[in-house]
Protein backbone atom coordinates (compact mmCIF):
# COMPACT_ATOMS: atom_id res chain seq x y z
CA UNK A 1 0.00 0.00 0.00
CA UNK A 2 1.47 3.37 -0.94
CA UNK A 3 1.93 5.40 2.20
CA UNK A 4 -0.15 8.53 2.49
CA UNK A 5 1.01 11.48 0.47
CA UNK A 6 3.74 9.43 -1.23
CA UNK A 7 3.32 8.58 -4.89
CA UNK A 8 2.48 4.84 -4.75
CA UNK A 9 3.52 4.41 -8.36
CA UNK A 10 7.04 5.47 -7.54
CA UNK A 11 7.87 5.33 -3.83
CA UNK A 12 11.33 6.77 -4.47
CA UNK A 13 9.89 9.95 -5.97
CA UNK A 14 9.20 13.06 -3.89
CA UNK A 15 5.89 13.24 -1.98
CA UNK A 16 2.91 14.30 -4.03
CA UNK A 17 2.09 17.97 -3.67
CA UNK A 18 -1.63 17.49 -3.11
CA UNK A 19 -2.40 21.18 -2.64
CA UNK A 20 -0.93 21.93 -6.06
CA UNK A 21 -2.83 18.98 -7.54
CA UNK A 22 -6.14 20.14 -5.99
CA UNK A 23 -5.61 23.70 -7.21
CA UNK A 24 -4.67 22.50 -10.70
CA UNK A 25 -7.77 20.34 -10.93
CA UNK A 26 -9.99 23.21 -9.69
CA UNK A 27 -8.46 25.57 -12.28
CA UNK A 28 -9.03 23.04 -15.09
CA UNK A 29 -12.63 22.44 -14.01
CA UNK A 30 -13.30 26.19 -13.88
CA UNK A 31 -12.43 26.37 -17.59
CA UNK A 32 -14.57 23.40 -18.68
CA UNK A 33 -17.44 24.41 -20.95
CA UNK A 34 -19.52 21.21 -20.76
CA UNK A 35 -20.70 21.28 -17.14
CA UNK A 36 -23.69 18.89 -17.14
CA UNK A 37 -27.24 19.77 -16.12
CA UNK A 38 -28.12 21.07 -12.65
CA UNK A 39 -30.96 19.11 -10.94
CA UNK A 40 -34.16 21.10 -11.38
CA UNK A 41 -36.83 18.98 -9.66
CA UNK A 42 -36.84 21.37 -6.68
CA UNK A 43 -36.14 25.15 -6.70
CA UNK A 44 -33.39 25.15 -4.01
CA UNK A 45 -31.27 22.85 -6.21
CA UNK A 46 -32.24 24.48 -9.53
CA UNK A 47 -30.97 27.86 -8.22
CA UNK A 48 -27.38 26.68 -7.69
CA UNK A 49 -24.90 28.01 -10.27
CA UNK A 50 -23.31 25.41 -12.57
CA UNK A 51 -20.07 27.43 -12.27
CA UNK A 52 -19.41 26.02 -8.82
CA UNK A 53 -16.58 23.54 -8.26
CA UNK A 54 -14.89 22.45 -5.06
CA UNK A 55 -12.44 19.74 -4.02
CA UNK A 56 -11.16 18.67 -0.60
CA UNK A 57 -8.58 15.95 0.06
CA UNK A 58 -7.97 14.79 3.64
CA UNK A 59 -5.04 12.39 3.95
CA UNK A 60 -4.65 9.64 6.54
CA UNK A 61 -2.16 11.80 8.48
CA UNK A 62 -4.88 14.47 8.83
CA UNK A 63 -3.67 17.03 6.32
CA UNK A 64 -6.31 18.94 4.37
CA UNK A 65 -5.79 20.07 0.78
CA UNK A 66 -8.66 22.17 -0.59
CA UNK A 67 -9.35 24.24 -3.69
CA UNK A 68 -12.19 26.09 -5.40
CA UNK A 69 -15.50 26.30 -3.54
CA UNK A 70 -14.41 23.69 -0.97
CA UNK A 71 -15.98 25.56 1.95
CA UNK A 72 -19.37 26.25 0.41
CA UNK A 73 -22.14 24.02 1.82
CA UNK A 74 -24.28 22.17 -0.73
CA UNK A 75 -27.11 19.65 -0.51
CA UNK A 76 -25.45 16.27 0.00
CA UNK A 77 -28.61 14.39 -1.05
CA UNK A 78 -27.84 10.69 -1.66
CA UNK A 79 -24.40 10.87 -0.08
CA UNK A 80 -26.35 10.80 3.20
CA UNK A 81 -27.24 7.19 2.31
CA UNK A 82 -23.70 6.19 3.37
CA UNK A 83 -24.15 7.71 6.83
CA UNK A 84 -27.68 6.30 7.19
CA UNK A 85 -26.39 2.82 6.27
CA UNK A 86 -23.58 3.14 8.82
CA UNK A 87 -26.07 4.04 11.57
CA UNK A 88 -28.51 1.27 10.58
CA UNK A 89 -25.82 -1.43 10.55
CA UNK A 90 -24.75 -0.14 13.95
CA UNK A 91 -28.35 -0.49 15.18
CA UNK A 92 -29.32 -3.93 13.81
CA UNK A 93 -26.10 -5.45 12.40
CA UNK A 94 -26.41 -8.04 9.65
CA UNK A 95 -30.19 -8.33 10.16
CA UNK A 96 -30.39 -5.38 7.80
CA UNK A 97 -29.56 -7.66 4.87
CA UNK A 98 -32.83 -9.54 5.23
CA UNK A 99 -34.56 -6.37 4.03
CA UNK A 100 -32.15 -4.88 1.49
CA UNK A 101 -29.76 -6.45 -1.03
CA UNK A 102 -26.12 -5.84 -1.87
CA UNK A 103 -26.17 -5.92 -5.67
CA UNK A 104 -25.87 -3.07 -8.16
CA UNK A 105 -29.28 -2.22 -9.59
CA UNK A 106 -28.31 -1.24 -13.13
CA UNK A 107 -31.28 1.11 -13.05
CA UNK A 108 -32.00 4.71 -12.08
CA UNK A 109 -31.74 5.85 -8.45
CA UNK A 110 -35.51 6.28 -8.14
CA UNK A 111 -36.59 3.27 -10.21
CA UNK A 112 -39.47 1.05 -9.09
CA UNK A 113 -39.19 -1.67 -11.74
CA UNK A 114 -37.19 -4.31 -9.84
CA UNK A 115 -39.31 -4.03 -6.70
CA UNK A 116 -42.19 -6.04 -8.13
CA UNK A 117 -40.24 -9.11 -9.25
CA UNK A 118 -37.99 -8.91 -6.17
CA UNK A 119 -40.88 -8.79 -3.69
CA UNK A 120 -40.27 -5.33 -2.28
CA UNK A 121 -36.60 -5.99 -1.39
CA UNK A 122 -34.50 -3.16 -2.86
CA UNK A 123 -31.30 -4.13 -4.65
CA UNK A 124 -28.98 -2.10 -2.39
CA UNK A 125 -28.95 0.61 0.30
CA UNK A 126 -27.73 3.33 -2.09
CA UNK A 127 -30.76 3.58 -4.37
CA UNK A 128 -33.77 5.48 -3.05
CA UNK A 129 -35.83 2.37 -2.25
CA UNK A 130 -32.92 0.90 -0.28
CA UNK A 131 -32.29 4.09 1.66
CA UNK A 132 -35.98 4.34 2.52
CA UNK A 133 -35.81 0.84 4.06
CA UNK A 134 -32.60 1.79 5.89
CA UNK A 135 -34.42 4.84 7.30
CA UNK A 136 -37.33 2.61 8.36
CA UNK A 137 -34.83 0.40 10.22
CA UNK A 138 -33.54 3.45 12.13
CA UNK A 139 -37.13 4.35 13.00
CA UNK A 140 -37.55 0.88 14.52
CA UNK A 141 -36.05 2.26 17.72
CA UNK A 142 -36.26 6.06 17.28
CA UNK A 143 -38.86 8.72 16.59
CA UNK A 144 -38.26 10.74 13.37
CA UNK A 145 -37.02 13.75 15.36
CA UNK A 146 -34.57 11.53 17.26
CA UNK A 147 -33.30 9.84 14.08
CA UNK A 148 -32.74 13.23 12.41
CA UNK A 149 -30.94 14.45 15.55
CA UNK A 150 -28.82 11.30 15.62
CA UNK A 151 -27.82 11.80 11.99
CA UNK A 152 -26.91 15.45 12.57
CA UNK A 153 -24.81 14.60 15.63
CA UNK A 154 -23.14 11.77 13.71
CA UNK A 155 -21.97 13.86 10.75
CA UNK A 156 -20.96 16.74 13.05
CA UNK A 157 -18.85 14.39 15.13
CA UNK A 158 -17.32 12.67 12.09
CA UNK A 159 -16.43 16.05 10.56
CA UNK A 160 -15.38 17.66 13.84
CA UNK A 161 -17.64 20.57 12.88
CA UNK A 162 -20.73 21.62 14.84
CA UNK A 163 -21.89 24.13 12.24
CA UNK A 164 -23.29 21.43 9.88
CA UNK A 165 -27.06 21.88 9.47
CA UNK A 166 -30.07 20.60 7.59
CA UNK A 167 -31.54 22.91 4.94
CA UNK A 168 -35.23 22.92 5.84
CA UNK A 169 -36.21 24.49 2.50
CA UNK A 170 -34.71 21.47 0.72
CA UNK A 171 -36.45 19.02 3.06
CA UNK A 172 -39.79 20.76 2.48
CA UNK A 173 -39.36 20.88 -1.29
CA UNK A 174 -38.44 17.16 -1.36
CA UNK A 175 -41.62 16.46 0.61
CA UNK A 176 -43.76 18.52 -1.80
CA UNK A 177 -42.41 16.83 -4.94
CA UNK A 178 -41.46 13.35 -3.73
CA UNK A 179 -44.22 11.43 -5.52
CA UNK A 180 -41.89 8.70 -6.74
CA UNK A 181 -40.41 8.22 -3.29
CA UNK A 182 -43.96 7.97 -1.90
CA UNK A 183 -44.74 5.36 -4.53
CA UNK A 184 -41.59 3.39 -3.62
CA UNK A 185 -42.39 3.52 0.10
CA UNK A 186 -46.03 2.52 -0.35
CA UNK A 187 -45.07 -0.29 -2.70
CA UNK A 188 -42.55 -1.71 -0.22
CA UNK A 189 -45.10 -1.37 2.56
CA UNK A 190 -47.51 -3.45 0.50
CA UNK A 191 -44.82 -6.17 0.41
CA UNK A 192 -44.37 -5.93 4.18
CA UNK A 193 -40.89 -4.40 3.89
CA UNK A 194 -41.75 -1.09 5.56
CA UNK A 195 -42.95 -1.03 9.16
CA UNK A 196 -43.29 2.68 9.85
CA UNK A 197 -45.88 5.12 8.53
CA UNK A 198 -44.91 6.20 5.03
CA UNK A 199 -45.05 9.93 5.85
CA UNK A 200 -42.82 9.56 8.90
CA UNK A 201 -40.26 7.41 7.11
CA UNK A 202 -40.10 9.76 4.11
CA UNK A 203 -40.04 12.90 6.28
CA UNK A 204 -36.93 11.48 7.97
CA UNK A 205 -35.36 10.35 4.66
CA UNK A 206 -35.92 13.81 3.13
CA UNK A 207 -34.22 15.47 6.12
CA UNK A 208 -31.19 13.19 5.66
CA UNK A 209 -31.05 14.19 1.95
CA UNK A 210 -31.30 17.88 2.95
CA UNK A 211 -28.06 17.86 4.98
CA UNK A 212 -25.91 20.76 3.79
CA UNK A 213 -22.16 20.17 3.91
CA UNK A 214 -19.06 21.54 2.24
CA UNK A 215 -16.42 19.44 0.48
CA UNK A 216 -14.10 19.95 3.45
CA UNK A 217 -16.76 18.77 5.94
CA UNK A 218 -17.66 15.80 3.75
CA UNK A 219 -14.05 14.69 3.23
CA UNK A 220 -13.52 14.94 6.99
CA UNK A 221 -16.69 12.90 7.57
CA UNK A 222 -15.40 10.16 5.25
CA UNK A 223 -12.20 9.59 7.25
CA UNK A 224 -13.61 6.55 9.07
CA UNK A 225 -13.98 4.77 5.72
CA UNK A 226 -10.36 5.48 4.76
CA UNK A 227 -9.03 4.50 8.20
CA UNK A 228 -10.52 1.02 8.75
CA UNK A 229 -13.43 2.43 10.76
CA UNK A 230 -11.40 4.63 13.12
CA UNK A 231 -11.29 8.42 13.52
CA UNK A 232 -9.00 10.33 15.87
CA UNK A 233 -8.18 7.17 17.82
CA UNK A 234 -11.72 5.91 18.40
CA UNK A 235 -13.71 3.33 16.49
CA UNK A 236 -16.77 4.46 14.53
CA UNK A 237 -17.34 1.02 12.99
CA UNK A 238 -15.26 -2.15 12.92
CA UNK A 239 -12.60 -2.51 10.22
CA UNK A 240 -14.72 -5.23 8.62
CA UNK A 241 -17.76 -2.96 8.40
CA UNK A 242 -15.72 -0.10 6.95
CA UNK A 243 -14.35 -2.49 4.31
CA UNK A 244 -17.84 -3.71 3.48
CA UNK A 245 -19.34 -0.21 3.22
CA UNK A 246 -16.49 0.68 0.86
CA UNK A 247 -17.29 -2.42 -1.22
CA UNK A 248 -20.93 -1.33 -1.51
CA UNK A 249 -19.86 2.18 -2.50
CA UNK A 250 -17.64 0.72 -5.21
CA UNK A 251 -20.33 -1.57 -6.62
CA UNK A 252 -23.48 0.52 -6.03
CA UNK A 253 -22.50 4.14 -5.20
CA UNK A 254 -23.34 5.66 -8.58
CA UNK A 255 -26.66 3.98 -9.51
CA UNK A 256 -26.58 2.73 -13.10
CA UNK A 257 -23.22 4.45 -13.57
CA UNK A 258 -21.46 2.42 -10.88
CA UNK A 259 -19.58 0.22 -13.36
CA UNK A 260 -18.40 3.24 -15.31
CA UNK A 261 -17.27 5.00 -12.11
CA UNK A 262 -15.26 1.92 -11.05
CA UNK A 263 -13.77 1.72 -14.56
CA UNK A 264 -12.78 5.39 -14.67
CA UNK A 265 -11.85 6.06 -11.03
CA UNK A 266 -11.41 2.70 -9.30
CA UNK A 267 -12.35 3.92 -5.82
CA UNK A 268 -15.40 3.52 -3.56
CA UNK A 269 -17.58 6.58 -4.06
CA UNK A 270 -21.08 7.89 -3.40
CA UNK A 271 -22.77 10.63 -5.37
CA UNK A 272 -25.79 12.83 -4.79
CA UNK A 273 -28.00 14.88 -7.12
CA UNK A 274 -26.72 18.04 -5.42
CA UNK A 275 -23.52 17.39 -7.40
CA UNK A 276 -21.33 16.09 -4.60
CA UNK A 277 -19.26 12.89 -4.56
CA UNK A 278 -17.56 11.38 -1.51
CA UNK A 279 -14.70 9.13 -2.55
CA UNK A 280 -12.40 6.96 -0.43
CA UNK A 281 -8.84 5.83 -1.16
CA UNK A 282 -8.49 3.24 1.66
CA UNK A 283 -5.45 3.90 3.84
CA UNK A 284 -4.60 7.04 1.86
CA UNK A 285 -7.25 9.74 1.62
CA UNK A 286 -10.88 10.78 1.90
CA UNK A 287 -11.89 13.07 -0.95
CA UNK A 288 -14.98 15.16 -1.66
CA UNK A 289 -15.75 16.99 -4.88
CA UNK A 290 -18.70 19.17 -5.79
CA UNK A 291 -20.00 20.55 -9.05
CA UNK A 292 -23.79 20.78 -9.46
CA UNK A 293 -24.05 19.90 -13.17
CA UNK A 294 -25.04 16.24 -13.55
CA UNK A 295 -24.64 13.56 -16.21
CA UNK A 296 -27.57 11.49 -17.50
CA UNK A 297 -27.42 9.11 -14.51
CA UNK A 298 -27.60 11.98 -11.98
CA UNK A 299 -23.92 12.03 -11.00
CA UNK A 300 -21.74 15.15 -11.03
CA UNK A 301 -20.22 15.51 -14.49
CA UNK A 302 -17.18 17.60 -13.49
CA UNK A 303 -16.89 15.90 -10.10
CA UNK A 304 -16.39 12.57 -11.86
CA UNK A 305 -13.92 14.13 -14.29
CA UNK A 306 -11.98 15.73 -11.41
CA UNK A 307 -11.70 12.41 -9.56
CA UNK A 308 -10.55 10.72 -12.75
CA UNK A 309 -7.79 13.31 -13.01
CA UNK A 310 -6.89 12.89 -9.32
CA UNK A 311 -6.42 9.12 -9.55
CA UNK A 312 -4.47 9.54 -12.78
CA UNK A 313 -2.06 11.94 -11.03
CA UNK A 314 -1.79 9.99 -7.76
CA UNK A 315 -2.18 6.34 -8.75
CA UNK A 316 -4.74 5.94 -5.93
CA UNK A 317 -7.10 3.55 -7.77
CA UNK A 318 -7.48 0.36 -5.72
CA UNK A 319 -6.71 -1.54 -8.93
CA UNK A 320 -3.23 -0.03 -9.17
CA UNK A 321 -0.50 -2.54 -8.23
CA UNK A 322 0.83 -1.72 -4.72
CA UNK A 323 4.45 -2.02 -3.74
CA UNK A 324 5.82 -2.86 -0.31
Ligand SMILES: NC(=O)CC[C@H](N)C(=O)O
Pocket residue numbers: 076077078079109110128174181209271272273274298
Ligand atom coordinates in the same frame (compact mmCIF):
# COMPACT_ATOMS: atom_id res chain seq x y z
N1 LIG B 1 -29.91 10.67 -6.17
C1 LIG B 1 -30.21 11.46 -5.21
O1 LIG B 1 -29.36 12.19 -4.68
C2 LIG B 1 -31.66 11.45 -4.87
C3 LIG B 1 -32.05 12.09 -3.63
C4 LIG B 1 -33.37 12.79 -3.74
N2 LIG B 1 -33.64 13.45 -2.53
C5 LIG B 1 -34.49 11.81 -4.02
O2 LIG B 1 -34.89 11.09 -3.15
O3 LIG B 1 -35.00 11.77 -5.14
